[in-house]
Amino acid sequence: xxxxxxxxxxxxxxxxxxxxxxxxxxxxxxxxxxxxxxxxxxxxxxxxxxxxxxxxxxxxxxxxxxxxxxxxxxxxxxxxxxxxxxxxxxxxxxxxxxxxxxxxxxxxxxxxxxxxxxxxxxxxxxxxxxxxxxxxxxxxxxxxxxxxxxxxxxxxxxxxxxxxxxxxxxxxxxxxxxxxxxxxxxxxxxxxxxxxxxxxxxxxxxxxxxxxxxxxxxxxx
Numbered sequence: 001x002x003x004x005x006x007x008x009x010x011x012x013x014x015x016x017x018x019x020x021x022x023x024x025x026x027x028x029x030x031x032x033x034x035x036x037x038x039x040x041x042x043x044x045x046x047x048x049x050x051x052x053x054x055x056x057x058x059x060x061x062x063x064x065x066x067x068x069x070x071x072x073x074x075x076x077x078x079x080x081x082x083x084x085x086x087x088x089x090x091x092x093x094x095x096x097x098x099x100x101x102x103x104x105x106x107x108x109x110x111x112x113x114x115x116x117x118x119x120x121x122x123x124x125x126x127x128x129x130x131x132x133x134x135x136x137x138x139x140x141x142x143x144x145x146x147x148x149x150x151x152x153x154x155x156x157x158x159x160x161x162x163x164x165x166x167x168x169x170x171x172x173x174x175x176x177x178x179x180x181x182x183x184x185x186x187x188x189x190x191x192x193x194x195x196x197x198x199x200x201x202x203x204x205x206x207x208x209x210x211x212x213x214x215x216x217x218x219x220x221x
Contacts, residue, residue: 063145066125067097068176070148073115074101077108079150084176085161085168093165097146102156106136112150113139 067084074082079101087093103109110133117127120143129142138155141148149161162170 063096064176066120066123066143067099067146068173069119069123070099070116070143070146071173071176073119074099074112074148074150076119077103077112077115079103079108079112080153081156083162084171084173085165086171087165088167088169091165091167093168095142095145095147098161098165098168099146099148100151100156100161101149102151102153103136104153106152109136109139109150109152113141113148116141116148116150 071082071084081100081102083098083100085098085100087096087098101112103112113130113133117130120127125143127141128144129140131140131142132138137152138159139148139150141150151159162168
């Protein structure tokens with residue numbers, strides 16, 4: 001399995017930083033899959049994701065519509081086992097969604113990638129970065145707010161992104177059409193409000209205590 005040039009650069013950077021690298025005789029498949037995936041995605045994110053995302057604006061209707069268009073493009077070209085992951089805000093993921101699918105052969109994988117790019121470009125959303133297109137083993141199309149991963153069947157099983165990002169929530173295409181749930185704002189309690197709450201709690205305690213006393217007196221009588 002040929003690794004992308006960007007990943008090779010990341011490995012060379014790691015070597016200069018005295019990070020442990022595989023010994024010469026070791027096969028590429030024996031390297032840690034999680035490390036390979038992190039290098040592959042982070043190397044891309046380091047070049048393109050310069051802005052800091054505001055958590056309050058995540059998963060808005062426009063982004064969800066774009067993700068739905070990418071899913072439709074995968075379906076149009078008969079992509080298999082299409083999966084949509086809504087990333088956990090507390091995870092280390094740099095994006096909001098993953099769209100993952102598989103192709104049976106390099107030609108189909110490239111056709112899916114072409115359809116995704118074409119459909120979204122028509123909607124005014126060009127891809128920020130595309131990697132792995134020529135190898136057609138794992139094509140990564142980065143749209144900042146979401147990333148489309150198109151795998152061969154063997155690479156899909158080998159890298160297993162669904163397991164690596166198991167904190168993500170798997171959603172359906174139908175759910176993308178629904179409005180995104182708004183994050184609830186914390187309610188600020190003023191000093192007057194806190195006083196009212198304390199008074200209600202105190203009254204409740206007195207009522208409960210009186211009820212217990214009355215019940216005890218009835219029992220003794």
